[in-house]
Amino acid sequence: DLFVEAVVDNPTPFQGEAIDYVFRFYQAVNLSRDPNYQPPSFTGFWTDGEPFQTDYTVDAGGRTYRVSEVHHTLVPTANGDVAIEPTTLNIPGSLFEDERILQTRPVDVTVQSWPQGAPADFKGAVGKYAISAKVDTTETKVNEPVTLEVVLSGEGNIDTAGDPVWTE
Numbered sequence: 619d620l621f622v623e624a625v626v627d628n629p630t631p632f633q634g635e636a637i638d639y640v641f642r643f644y645q646a647v648n649l650s651r652d653p654n655y656q657p658p659s660f661t662g663f664w665t666d667g668e669p670f671q672t673d674y675t676v677d678a679g680g681r682t683y684r685v686s687e688v689h690h691t692l693v694p695t696a697n698g699d700v701a702i703e704p705t706t707l708n709i710p711g712s713l714f715e716d717e718r719i720l721q722t723r724p725v726d727v728t729v730q731s732w733p734q735g736a737p738a739d740f741k742g743a744v745g746k747y748a749i750s751a752k753v754d755t756t757e758t759k760v761n762e763p764v765t766l767e768v769v770l771s772g773e774g775n776i777d778t779a780g781d782p783v784w785t786e
Contacts (some may be wrong), residue, residue, distance in 0.1 A: 629727055635693070673685065
C-alpha cells in the first residue's frame with residue numbers, strides 16, 4: 619500500500635557539479651494523518667535553497683498510486699565514494715492504526731575529480747553558466763560615467779565562481 623525510494627539523476631558527478639536527489643513516496647491508500655518527512659543530513663554535499671515537491675499519479679501492478687516527490691539540489695564538496703543516508707518517512711498512528719516508519723535505501727554516489735587541464739585560476743565553479751554584460755548608455759562624452767552591469771547566471775554552485783578579476 620505504501621513504499622518509498624530515493625534516487626539521484628547522476629550517480630557519477632564531478633566535484634562541484636549539481637545533482638538532483640529525489641525522494642518518492644508511493645501511496646495506494648488514504649492516510650488518516652500527514653506523514654513526517656525526515657531528509658538525510660547530506661554529509662559531503664552542499665545544498666542551497668528549499669527542496670521542492672511535485673505530486674502525480676502512476677499505475678503499477680494493477681494499482682493506482684499517488685506519488686509525492688521531494689527534490690533536493692546537491693553539490694558534492696569532495697571527490698570519492700559517498701553514501702547518502704536513508705530518508706525516513708514517519709506515518710503517525712491513529713486509534714485503529716499503528717505508527718509506520720518507511721525508510722529508503724542509501725544512495726551511492728561516486729564523485730569524480732575535476733578534469734585535467736583546468737586553468738590555474740579555476741576555483742571549482744562546475745555547472746552550466748552564462749555571462750552577459752550591458753552598459754546604461756551607448757553614447758557619452760569624455761569624463762562622463764558609464765555603468766557596466768555584468769551578470770553571471772546558470773545552474774551549479776555559483777558561489778564558488780569567486781569575484782571577477784578585472785583587467786586594466
